Structures are given as structure tokens and as C-alpha cells.
Amino acid sequence: MEVAKLAKQEDVQPTDADQAATEPAKDPTAKDIKKPVDKAATAEDTNEAEAKVTELTAQLAAMEDKFLRGQAEIANIQQRNQKETASLMKYDGQQLAHDIVPELDNLERALQAPVEDDAAKQLQHGVQMVYDHLQAALKQNNVTEIDALNQPFDPTLHQAVQTTPVSDGQTADTVVSVLQKGYMLKDRVLRPAMVVVAQ
Numbered sequence: 004m005e006v007a008k009l010a011k012q013e014d015v016q017p018t019d020a021d022q023a024a025t026e027p028a029k030d031p032t033a034k035d036i037k038k039p040v041d042k043a044a045t046a047e048d049t050n051e052a053e054a055k056v057t058e059l060t061a062q063l064a065a066m067e068d069k070f071l072r073g074q075a076e077i078a079n080i081q082q083r084n085q086k087e088t089a090s091l092m093k094y095d096g097q098q099l100a101h102d103i104v105p106e107l108d109n110l111e112r113a114l115q116a117p118v119e120d121d122a123a124k125q126l127q128h129g130v131q132m133v134y135d136h137l138q139a140a141l142k143q144n145n146v147t148e149i150d151a152l153n154q155p156f157d158p159t160l161h162q163a164v165q166t167t168p169v170s171d172g173q174t175a176d177t178v179v180s181v182l183q184k185g186y187m188l189k190d191r192v193l194r195p196a197m198v199v200v201a202q
Contacts, residue, residue: 100141100188101194110130110137111134114127145189146187147186148186151198152178152181153179154178155174159195160192161178161200162195163199164199167199168201170201175202176200176202179199184196
């Protein structure tokens with residue numbers, strides 16, 4: 004009896020109503036219509052897009068160029084600042100040394116004055132001590148005297164204020180007398196030596 008029921012169930016075929024219930028309803032007004040492609044409009048859109056891409060690419064290139072120029076300018080400013088800072092540190096105290104050098108000349112003149120009594124000798128000794136201390140302080144700060152006497156004339160170090168004919172034992176273009184000492188701060192001339200040159 005069960006076998007007969009199974010056989011009957013297998014013979015049952017789904018009806019059209021059953022299929023309609025399981026399938027989604029179709030809109031009777033909807034039609035599969037393919038719109039015709041407007042090739043002219045598509046080409047125009049493509050041209051506009053390409054023009055926009057070209058414009059944006061040019062703007063990007065211009066901005067990148069400005070950025071690179073700005074970076075280069077910043078690097079140049081930093082290098083200039085580093086050089087100026089290094090120069091300031093290297094020649095620190097130049098103005099002070101420049102102002103002290105004339106006072107050394109005055110002290111030298113005072114030391115060359117003839118002295119006879121003990122009071123004048125004591126005063127001269129005090130002036131000598133001040134002179135020596137100033138010279139030592141300048142040397143500690145890299146201020147040195149320019150060696151000029153009997154040296155070949157060098158216009159970067161010496162200032163010729165007078166010439167004299169070459170005499171026996173002298174060489175032409177040589178410093179034969181120093182009228183005022185010159186000084187240097189490291190490799191920079193603070194004051195050239197005023198000299199007499201044999202010619």
C-alpha cells in the first residue's frame with residue numbers, strides 16, 4: 004500500500020500554477036530594448052576627459068616644478084645660513100681685536116720713550132706688562148702679527164707707503180722697513196702692515 008502511494012507521488016507533475024507561484028512575476032510592459040549607442044556623444048565625452056587629464060597633468064607638473072624650486076631655495080638658504088654662522092664663529096671677536104690693535108701701537112710708542120728716573124722706569128715696566136698681557140690675549144684668540152720685515156712684498160698683507168732704491172744686500176720688491184705693524188685674525192687680515200719697499 005505504501006509502495007502504491009509512493010508511485011502515485013512520483014507520477015504527480017507540477018502544474019503551470021505551481022510554476023507561476025515559484026517564478027518571479029514579469030512586468031508585462033517591460034521590454035528588453037537596447038538603446039542605440041550615440042558614437043558622436045561618446046567620442047565627445049572621451050575628448051573632454053582626455054583634455055581634462057591633459058590639463059590636470061600640466062597643473063600637476065607646474066605644482067611639482069614649484070615644489071622642487073621651493074625645496075631648492077630652502078636648501079640654498081640653509082647652506083647660506085650655515086656658511087654665515089660658520090664665518091661668524093670663525094671670526095668671532097674681530098671687531099674687538101680691530102679696536103684693540105691701535106692701542107697696542109700707543110703702548111709701543113710709550114715703551115719707546117726714553118726714561119731716566121726710577122719712577123718713569125716703574126711706569127714703563129707697568130706699561131710693558133699691559134702690552135705683554137694684551138699681546139698674549141690676542142694670540143690666544145688667534146690674532147697674530149704679520150711678519151713683514153725682509154719679506155717679499157705681498158699686497159694682500161702689506162701696504163706700501165714708501166719705496167726706496169735697492170741698496171747692497173737687499174732684494175727688489177722686499178720690505179726693508181715696517182712703519183706700522185699689521186695683524187691677522189686666523190686667515191683674515193685685520194690691518195695690513197704699512198711698509199717701505201725696496202725697488
